Amino acid sequence: MVIKTEDLSKHYILGVETVKALDGVDLEIATGEFVAVMGPSGSGKSTFMNLIGCLDTPTAGNYWLNGGQVSNLSEDELARVRNQEIGFVFQTFNLLPRATALHNVELPLIYAGVGVKERRERAEEKLSLVGLGDRMGHRPPELSGGQRQRVAVARALINEPALLLADEPTGNLDSTTGKDIMKVFVDLNAQGQTIVIVTHENDIAEYAERQVHLLDGLIDKDFRNEDREI
Amino acid sequence: MLIKEILWVALGAIRANLLRSFLTALGIIIGVSAVIAMVALGEGAQRRVEDQISRMGTNVLTIRAGQRMFGGVSTGDTEDLTVEDAEALRDQSPGLLTISPEISSRAQVAYLRWNSNNQIRGVWPEYFGMYNLELEHGAFFDQGHVQGRRRVAVLGHSVPETLGTPATILIGKTIQIRGQPFEVLGILTEKGEAGFNRPDEEVFVPTSTAQYRVFGGRNRLSSIFAQVASQDLMDRAFGEIDATLRREHRVRPGEAVDFSVRNSSDLIATFNETNETFALLLAGIAGISLIVGGIGIMNIMLVSVTERTREIGVRKALGATRGAILFQFLIEALVLCVMGGVIGVLAGVGGAMAISRFAEWNTAISPQSIVMALAFSAGIGLFFGLWPAQRAAKLNPIDALRYE
Ligand SMILES: Nc1ncnc2c1ncn2[C@@H]1O[C@H](COP(=O)(O)OP(=O)(O)OP(=O)(O)O)[C@@H](O)[C@H]1O
Ligand SMILES: [Mg+2]
Numbered sequence: 001m002v003i004k005t006e007d008l009s010k011h012y013i014l015g016v017e018t019v020k021a022l023d024g025v026d027l028e029i030a031t032g033e034f035v036a037v038m039g040p041s042g043s044g045k046s047t048f049m050n051l052i053g054c055l056d057t058p059t060a061g062n063y064w065l066n067g068g069q070v071s072n073l074s075e076d077e078l079a080r081v082r083n084q085e086i087g088f089v090f091q092t093f094n095l096l097p098r099a100t101a102l103h104n105v106e107l108p109l110i111y112a113g114v115g116v117k118e119r120r121e122r123a124e125e126k127l128s129l130v131g132l133g134d135r136m137g138h139r140p141p142e143l144s145g146g147q148r149q150r151v152a153v154a155r156a157l158i159n160e161p162a163l164l165l166a167d168e169p170t171g172n173l174d175s176t177t178g179k180d181i182m183k184v185f186v187d188l189n190a191q192g193q194t195i196v197i198v199t200h201e202n203d204i205a206e207y208a209e210r211q212v213h214l215l216d217g218l219i220d221k222d223f224r225n226e227d228r229e230i
Numbered sequence: 231m232l233i234k235e236i237l238w239v240a241l242g243a244i245r246a247n248l249l250r251s252f253l254t255a256l257g258i259i260i261g262v263s264a265v266i267a268m269v270a271l272g273e274g275a276q277r278r279v280e281d282q283i284s285r286m287g288t289n290v291l292t293i294r295a296g297q298r299m300f301g302g303v304s305t306g307d308t309e310d311l312t313v314e315d316a317e318a319l320r321d322q323s324p325g326l327l328t329i330s331p332e333i334s335s336r337a338q339v340a341y342l343r344w345n346s347n348n349q350i351r352g353v354w355p356e357y358f359g360m361y362n363l364e365l366e367h368g369a370f371f372d373q374g375h376v377q378g379r380r381r382v383a384v385l386g387h388s389v390p391e392t393l394g395t396p397a398t399i400l401i402g403k404t405i406q407i408r409g410q411p412f413e414v415l416g417i418l419t420e421k422g423e424a425g426f427n428r429p430d431e432e433v434f435v436p437t438s439t440a441q442y443r444v445f446g447g448r449n450r451l452s453s454i455f456a457q458v459a460s461q462d463l464m465d466r467a468f469g470e471i472d473a474t475l476r477r478e479h480r481v482r483p484g485e486a487v488d489f490s491v492r493n494s495s496d497l498i499a500t501f502n503e504t505n506e507t508f509a510l511l512l513a514g515i516a517g518i519s520l521i522v523g524g525i526g527i528m529n530i531m532l533v534s535v536t537e538r539t540r541e542i543g544v545r546k547a548l549g550a551t552r553g554a555i556l557f558q559f560l561i562e563a564l565v566l567c568v569m570g571g572v573i574g575v576l577a578g579v580g581g582a583m584a585i586s587r588f589a590e591w592n593t594a595i596s597p598q599s600i601v602m603a604l605a606f607s608a609g610i611g612l613f614f615g616l617w618p619a620q621r622a623a624k625l626n627p628i629d630a631l632r633y634e
Contacts, residue, residue: 055628056626079546079549082548082627083548093541095544096541096544098242107548108548108549134623155548159549
């Protein structure tokens with residue numbers, strides 16, 4: 001089991017009103033699964049992703065990552081978990097604009113304390129894996145949206161994370177480019193990578209083998225994809 | 231390797247906003263260059279004073295004849311200082327290192343067809359040591375010459391020139407002082423001004439010779455100089471002079487004395503104090519400008535943290551710890567300040583050199599002030615960078631990532 005959540009909740013208190021962004025989610029995701037989280041806008045998808053990605057902390061409930069309880073980790077331990085166990089791909093890429101593609105991909109290794117030579121080799125390897133072997137010295141403004149997202153995927157993979165998370169990775173891409181990125185995910189999953197993506201597009205969700213639907217901070221539906229596109 | 235990344239990022243951030251970084255560092259630059267230049271000026275003035283002290287004699291007391299006072303009323307008759315007084319001080323006051331009587335007046339000095347009017351000083355050989363006068367050529371006269379009332383003279387540095395003859399040629403030659411023949415024994419090195427005296431233009435002869443052969447049997451001395459071993463012994467020396475001269479002049483205890491004793495280094499001590507106050511004031515102003523510069527740094531670092539909130543979020547999402555983020559912004563502030571410090575040191579050194587060249591003020595650039603200025607600007611960077619860096623480090627990753 002890569003992920004196990006129990007009554008996972010995130011409530012925002014705004015004055016007298018309480019926004020229940022996530023209101024008690026129980027979910028298990030096994031190693032090697034490819035899950036698409038779906039639901040209408042404001043249903044709590046991003047909130048859920050940020051919690052399981054250790055970018056945010058729940059207001060209630062428990063969360064085990066790889067069998068380890070995450071809820072009571074310190075700030076520095078969470079940083080280590082983000083660095084080692086999780087690879088995150090954002091809708092808006094979130095690359096450092098002044099750094100080259102190679103440097104962007106190296107970044108997690110820098111915080112992991114990996115030496116220069118190994119860093120370079122591993123970053124080059126991941127960039128080649130996502131098909132950007134010939135763009136390593138380019139900076140994000142010199143890359144297309146699809147290429148930027150590939151850099152972000154390479155960066156997310158650099159530390160061989162147990163869990164690859166992507167919050168609307170195709171949201172800022174046209175449909176063909178989006179499908180190219182999805183093919184990268186499918187390949188990775190075929191090699192055993194556990195992946196969770198958020199999307200509200202059905203044809204993107206179809207790439208996943210399982211769909212979890214959220215509604216008002218709760219799990220609405222959870223089912224396997226019968227007619228999965230490959 | 232993390233430190234390399236951090237330095238790279240810091241330099242990148244400074245380079246990306248070069249003009250802003252420069253304007254921010256300007257406070258530090260001005261502060262540091264002011265410190266360096268001011269300290270250099272102060273140090274230069276200090277050296278000048280020290281020179282002055284050595285020329286005016288170190289720890290030399292001047293004794294002059296004064297009016298005899300009786301019940302607050304001058305009785306009119308003044309008691310002269312005599313060579314016997316000087317001898318008594320020499321023999322009976324162990325607290326005084328050396329003694330020299332002095333009798334002086336201006337007189338005509340002539341050599342061949344040249345002549346000039348110079349200050350003639352009748353002194354003992356001890357006088358030269360007391361005032362740190364050194365020989366360039368020849369020799370000093372000694373006690374033998376004093377005892378024998380010998381007609382010998384030691385000339386100040388510029389006297390040979392006024393007599394139109396090179397110093398080396400003048401040694402051993404006979405010059406005329408008020409018509410009397412004197413053998414030139416030695417020429418002094420250049421001294422410059424010493425208080426009101428210009429030793430370079432003076433002619434030194436034995437006291438006895440001056441009294442009996444130049445000034446026509448005058449017994450009255452102009453003054454007596456007494457050198458004391460150290461500043462600490464001044465009080466004791468004053469006491470001994472008082473006791474000895476009271477005995478010599480038969481002034482009863484309780485009665486007012488008929489002479490005055492003055493410490494020539496008092497004036498210099500006062501000057502030094504003023505100088506120190508001045509330096510302190512300048513240091514204060516420089517310190518304030520550095521603090522103002524530091525506040526500028528803090529301000530711009532806060533702006534930088536705000537501008538780069540998303541970057542901080544990305545780095546945190548990728549595994550940067552609080553410490554790594556703190557360190558990154560601290561280093562950026564430090565680099566900014568130290569760069570400002572280095573530019574400030576260069577500007578300060580340049581400024582000090584320009585001042586000494588164009589305003590002809592003495593300056594002395596002290597390495598300590600450079601080290602201190604750099605250390606201080608680094609300290610400012612750390613101090614004023616800490617709060618913005620902490621703000622960056624404490625950001626919640628998701629809030630930072632969402633920041634618009
Ligand atoms: N920082 C916050 N403060 C208050 N409410 C918040 C905050 N973040 C999210 N919410 C609320 O929580 C709910 C869930 O938000 P979330 O971003 O998870 O939705 P989502 O499913 O990702 O939507 P979308 O598809 O539009 O991205 C929303 O109603 C949102 O208004
Ligand atoms: Mg969302």
